[in-house]
Amino acid sequence: MKDHYVCPICGKPGERSPRYPKYVCLDCATRAADKEGRGLAFGNVSISGGYAAWYQDNKEPYDSHICYVDGRTCWADEAHMGGIVVSIYDGPINEK
Numbered sequence: 001m002k003d004h005y006v007c008p009i010c011g012k013p014g015e016r017s018p019r020y021p022k023y024v025c026l027d028c029a030t031r032a033a034d035k036e037g038r039g040l041a042f043g044n045v046s047i048s049g050g051y052a053a054w055y056q057d058n059k060e061p062y063d064s065h066i067c068y069v070d071g072r073t074c075w076a077d078e079a080h081m082g083g084i085v086v087s088i089y090d091g092p093i094n095e096k
C-alpha cells in the first residue's frame with residue numbers, strides 16, 4: 001500500500017508524509033534528547049514559524065537541529081505547514 005507509513009523508531013503506523021518520509025511520530029519526538037540524554041522540546045519562534053529548541057528541564061536554548069531518540073540520530077526542523085517535524089537523520093541534510 002502506497003500510503004503505508006510506520007514510525008522509524010517505534011513502528012507505530014501513521015499517516016505517510018511525502019515531504020517528510022522519515023519523520024518520527026509525535027510520541028517519539030517527545031523523547032528527543034541531546035547527546036547526554038537531556039530532554040529537549042521544540043517549537044516555533046512565532047506564529048509565522050521559525051525553529052526553536054530548548055532543554056525541557058531549565059528551558060535553556062538548544063542551538064542545534066540534531067537530537068537523539070532512543071539512540072537514533074534525528075533532525076528537528078520547522079515543518080512546512082507550521083509546527084515542528086523530527087525525522088531520522090542519516091547524513092548531511094543537503095545531500096539528497
Ligand SMILES: [Zn+2]
Binds near residue numbers: 011029
Ligand atoms: Zn514513534
